[in-house]
Amino acid sequence: MEGTPSAETPEPTTAAATRTVLAPPPTASSPAPRTPPAAPSTASKRCGKTPEELAALSSELARSGKRAAAVISQVAKRRKTIDDLLERLGDAEGGGDDSVAALVVAMEERAAARDDQIRRERAELESRREEREQRRDLSR
Numbered sequence: 692m693e694g695t696p697s698a699e700t701p702e703p704t705t706a707a708a709t710r711t712v713l714a715p716p717p718t719a720s721s722p723a724p725r726t727p728p729a730a731p732s733t734a735s736k737r738c739g740k741t742p743e744e745l746a747a748l749s750s751e752l753a754r755s756g757k758r759a760a761a762v763i764s765q766v767a768k769r770r771k772t773i774d775d776l777l778e779r780l781g782d783a784e785g786g787g788d789d790s791v792a793a794l795v796v797a798m799e800e801r802a803a804a805r806d807d808q809i810r811r812e813r814a815e816l817e818s819r820r821e822e823r824e825q826r827r828d829l830s831r
Contacts, residue, residue, distance in 0.1 A: 738745070780790055
């Protein structure tokens with residue numbers, strides 16, 4: 692098969708073989724493509740703004756960033772609080788490991804106290820239920 696190219700013989704590349712694909716001309720319903728200004732720039736051609744426009748945006752954003760710093764989301768505040776707590780625990784001289792151990796012990800004590808309270812409440816509910824059943828049985 693001489694007419695089909697094989698994997699061993701690459702097809703010759705010529706100027707006629709390579710084509711430039713142009714975008715279709717804009718129609719009435721499609722917006723005209725945005726062309727970057729003709730001024731020489733060092734900015735990315737993707738953004739389509741001149742260096743002067745970018746500098747103005749940068750200074751505007753820097754000013755608004757100072758005002759926006761006061762508004763922090765609740766999640767960010769929570770994370771910052773946790774980070775600060777962990778940092779303080781890590782910075783404690785010699786007491787870092789002890790304070791973590793004390794925290795774990797306190798958590799275990801609280802869990803045990805909660806379990807005891809739950810058991811007492813369940814026992815009370817069970818005794819009340821038994822009393823009601825006994826009253827029902829006696830009234831029959």
